[in-house]
Amino acid sequence: MLSRITVVTFAAVMSVPFAAAETSGPETAIGWQSPPADVLDVLHAPQLPWVWTSPTGEHLFLADPAAYPPLAELAAPMHKLAGVRVNPAVNDIHGQRGGASPRLVRVEGGAESLLALPADAEVLDVAWTADGRRFALAVRHRDHIGLWIGSVKGDLTEVVGVALNPLLGGAVSWLPDQKRLLIRRIPQRGPAPEPPAIPAGPKILEGARAAARSTYEARNLLQTAHDDALFEYYATSELAIVDAATGKAEVFGDAALYTTIEFSPDGEYILVERLVGPWSHEVAWWRFASVLEVWNAKGKPVARIASLPLADAVPIHGVPVGPRGVDWRATAAHTLFWVEALDGGNPVAEVPHRDRLMRLDAPFTAEPEEIFRAEHRILTGTFAWGAEDGTLMLTQWERMRRWRYVWLLDVDAGTSRLWFDRDEDDRYGDPGYPMFRQLPNGRWVLRQSGSAVYFRGSGATERGDRPFLDLRRLGTSEVERLFRCDADRYENVVAFTADDHRFVIRSESAADVPNYYLITLGEKIDASAGEATRAFTRDPITRFTDPTPQLRAIEKRIVQYERADGVPLSFHLHLPAGYEAGTALPTVLYAYPLEYSGAATAGQVAGSTQRFSRFYGASHLFFLLRGYAVLDQTAMPMIGDPERVYDTFVPQLVADAEAAVAKAVELGVADPERIGVIGHSHGGLMVANLLAHTDLFRAGIARSGSYNKTNQPFGYQAERRSLFEARDVYIQVSPTFFADQINEPILIIHGDDDSNPGTLKYQSEVFFEAVRGAGGTARLVLLPHEDHGYRARESVEHVLWEQLQWFDRYVKGVAVEDGP
Numbered sequence: 001m002l003s004r005i006t007v008v009t010f011a012a013v014m015s016v017p018f019a020a021a022e023t024s025g026p027e028t029a030i031g032w033q034s035p036p037a038d039v040l041d042v043l044h045a046p047q048l049p050w051v052w053t054s055p056t057g058e059h060l061f062l063a064d065p066a067a068y069p070p071l072a073e074l075a076a077p078m079h080k081l082a083g084v085r086v087n088p089a090v091n092d093i094h095g096q097r098g099g100a101s102p103r104l105v106r107v108e109g110g111a112e113s114l115l116a117l118p119a120d121a122e123v124l125d126v127a128w129t130a131d132g133r134r135f136a137l138a139v140r141h142r143d144h145i146g147l148w149i150g151s152v153k154g155d156l157t158e159v160v161g162v163a164l165n166p167l168l169g170g171a172v173s174w175l176p177d178q179k180r181l182l183i184r185r186i187p188q189r190g191p192a193p194e195p196p197a198i199p200a201g202p203k204i205l206e207g208a209r210a211a212a213r214s215t216y217e218a219r220n221l222l223q224t225a226h227d228d229a230l231f232e233y234y235a236t237s238e239l240a241i242v243d244a245a246t247g248k249a250e251v252f253g254d255a256a257l258y259t260t261i262e263f264s265p266d267g268e269y270i271l272v273e274r275l276v277g278p279w280s281h282e283v284a285w286w287r288f289a290s291v292l293e294v295w296n297a298k299g300k301p302v303a304r305i306a307s308l309p310l311a312d313a314v315p316i317h318g319v320p321v322g323p324r325g326v327d328w329r330a331t332a333a334h335t336l337f338w339v340e341a342l343d344g345g346n347p348v349a350e351v352p353h354r355d356r357l358m359r360l361d362a363p364f365t366a367e368p369e370e371i372f373r374a375e376h377r378i379l380t381g382t383f384a385w386g387a388e389d390g391t392l393m394l395t396q397w398e399r400m401r402r403w404r405y406v407w408l409l410d411v412d413a414g415t416s417r418l419w420f421d422r423d424e425d426d427r428y429g430d431p432g433y434p435m436f437r438q439l440p441n442g443r444w445v446l447r448q449s450g451s452a453v454y455f456r457g458s459g460a461t462e463r464g465d466r467p468f469l470d471l472r473r474l475g476t477s478e479v480e481r482l483f484r485c486d487a488d489r490y491e492n493v494v495a496f497t498a499d500d501h502r503f504v505i506r507s508e509s510a511a512d513v514p515n516y517y518l519i520t521l522g523e524k525i526d527a528s529a530g531e532a533t534r535a536f537t538r539d540p541i542t543r544f545t546d547p548t549p550q551l552r553a554i555e556k557r558i559v560q561y562e563r564a565d566g567v568p569l570s571f572h573l574h575l576p577a578g579y580e581a582g583t584a585l586p587t588v589l590y591a592y593p594l595e596y597s598g599a600a601t602a603g604q605v606a607g608s609t610q611r612f613s614r615f616y617g618a619s620h621l622f623f624l625l626r627g628y629a630v631l632d633q634t635a636m637p638m639i640g641d642p643e644r645v646y647d648t649f650v651p652q653l654v655a656d657a658e659a660a661v662a663k664a665v666e667l668g669v670a671d672p673e674r675i676g677v678i679g680h681s682h683g684g685l686m687v688a689n690l691l692a693h694t695d696l697f698r699a700g701i702a703r704s705g706s707y708n709k710t711n712q713p714f715g716y717q718a719e720r721r722s723l724f725e726a727r728d729v730y731i732q733v734s735p736t737f738f739a740d741q742i743n744e745p746i747l748i749i750h751g752d753d754d755s756n757p758g759t760l761k762y763q764s765e766v767f768f769e770a771v772r773g774a775g776g777t778a779r780l781v782l783l784p785h786e787d788h789g790y791r792a793r794e795s796v797e798h799v800l801w802e803q804l805q806w807f808d809r810y811v812k813g814v815a816v817e818d819g820p
Helices: 018-023 037-043 071-075 225-235 620-626 645-666 682-693 727-732 735-741 761-773 793-812
Strands: 005-010 027-030 050-053 059-065 079-081 084-087 099-106 112-114 122-128 134-140 145-151 156-158 172-174 180-185 237-243 249-256 258-263 269-275 290-296 301-308 324-328 335-341 355-361 369-374 377-385 391-398 403-410 415-423 436-438 444-446 452-457 468-473 479-484 490-496 502-508 515-524 534-540 555-562 568-575 585-591 594-596 629-634 637-639 670-680 699-703 746-751 778-783
Touching: 037 620, 037 793, 050 490, 059 122, 071 793, 079 225, 122 172, 134 172, 145 180, 180 258, 237 258, 249 269, 258 324, 269 324, 324 377, 335 377, 355 377, 369 403, 377 444, 452 490, 479 515, 479 534, 555 645, 568 620, 568 645, 585 620, 585 645, 585 682, 585 793, 620 629, 620 793, 629 645, 637 645, 645 670, 645 682, 645 727, 670 682, 670 793, 682 699, 682 735, 682 746, 699 793, 735 761, 746 761, 746 793, 761 778, 778 793
Parallel strands: 005 027, 005 778, 585 629, 585 670, 594 637, 670 699, 699 746, 746 778
Antiparallel strands: 050 059, 059 099, 079 084, 099 112, 099 122, 122 134, 134 145, 145 156, 172 180, 180 237, 237 249, 258 269, 269 290, 290 301, 324 335, 335 355, 355 369, 377 391, 391 403, 403 415, 436 444, 452 468, 468 479, 490 502, 502 515, 515 534, 555 568, 568 629
């Protein structure tokens, strides 16, 4: 076979047609390309606004997202520091964008009022007061992140002289009195440290009996003493309390690297966590050593809760030792709760209990009190306090079964009981998640009606998702379904108003653009099992219009079928506008492999055909505009014991793909001789393996993938064994070792600055060389300044052009148009 090999780089000096680039030398420089005009029209159509709902549900805050920044913005100076990419111009995350044209919409009646911000300003975050009357904004300007304060009356003012520092966490929050703001801001400082003229010495790494760590923890890490100095410079902030009425700021405490600053519910104390050096070059900042303290309201330390060591030896899939998830009890004046590991943080240690729940009351000088011992790992992010008494809802996670247990504790009475448990992969049986309401002091508690808690969920069914709102009685299995969207729409509950019988929903369908409505519940009605038991009325709030009406003629439906071994599977079939029944089309299959413990959950349908179609970024759905059928959300389950599921990764992958292709052909929509496969990240690995181990596809597109798992010796995805425990498995799942079997054309795309440790750029470069050396047909496209996903306008347009050209040539079998 004659090989056709191309490495594509980008330069402004020349532009080469696609066909010429394909047959040119080992490296080709071309200019940026754009897809056809109809694709660009959809790509750059106005996006729907971001929405922040006030705690009382009386107002919506809207802002239009800034999409596809110019490449020059991504190419601007930035620093890779301790797990984050820092934009030195504004002291924030590199590449982060906000929303423009902010405005308020009144839920009752839908009246809209514009808010005055400078033209170049973008809203990054909104912090509402508990009464929903005022809000504080973190606003991105050209040279700083500013603080603006406004109200629902329409006034909006910048607090002059404040440059926020959100690098290590949220920079703005309301005090319990809801009249003042606690902010993290950039202190007075000189210019950033300059790099040395020459390195101070060689880069040295040394290990001696070091614990194995997952490679997913190592991205954008510190590497030099200069990096250390830059990290301190940009991460250091000072604390100030701002009077919302006057804008006056009062600084308290010393400037430091603060990660947590939180007032107690009564406003008398402050929980403070700050990082302490020396800075590690092996883990990100959230694993650095830190000190946890309690200060008084004047900023003076009153007690040290813990000195947490550098967490550079955390077992794979484990947790650090010492207090974690430290937070104030929402329904007490000033009581701290946290979780501590009883197994050394090691998930494979054989112990009767993995975690314990601890409590410490003011003045925080006594020994912490153990409240509860958990058999399984406590997920600290699931803490939810009841509105009354000592109710605390928390979730335990059993690693081996992928099982969740929801417990109810009364921390005052010292009682505990299991409320319900579930397979975390069981979408059909998912009870959803609790809803919350905000207390006058700003703390959040469970939204309850008597002894019942409001839950909202996705409502997965065999016919697609039908979101719901339930009332679930505490401690029992009694559930009342208050609302469920109709089968011909997709509607999810967004927020309650002050009245528990009224709430805001976001409503859409395949034909109707998403809009917001006010729902008012009425009397109880007779309903079949699983359906709503209350009548309701709806009133429109917003009236957004369809930015891409040309997509409404696309046909969508969920298709169910079985794998050869009987495992139920499904995909979302998309057919282009004007499709004639019985016509076999060139087809694109898109998927992302996922792991499951059993076949019953692996085959459950995900998503809904009633979602309003919008195409974003370098989406595979753009192939619909070129006459392809698209199999989207194609099920690619890997089923088995969590410890050994990757033993059969390739055979299961092949079986999944064979079943999907067979069903699409059986339906008469897919031409079996013209099917391409595309995937991103772990989906890129899927593409390469399917081309190596099957002849189902005419060509493939693998984006930002990992093709040699031996470069991740301590685990990947759900694989928990090391390379040394499962050497053959690591090799079998790695298509680089089977590149000589890839006899279909493969387009390999990668961000030139991918920070995801499992998918660093060299994965694609080495894989490309393996295909190249074996005589395969390949094209490698490296996108400058792009990370794991592709964001710049030039990059997104070029990737779309590459993808359409590749499959038009190798799947559809037509002559492609030359570039300019």
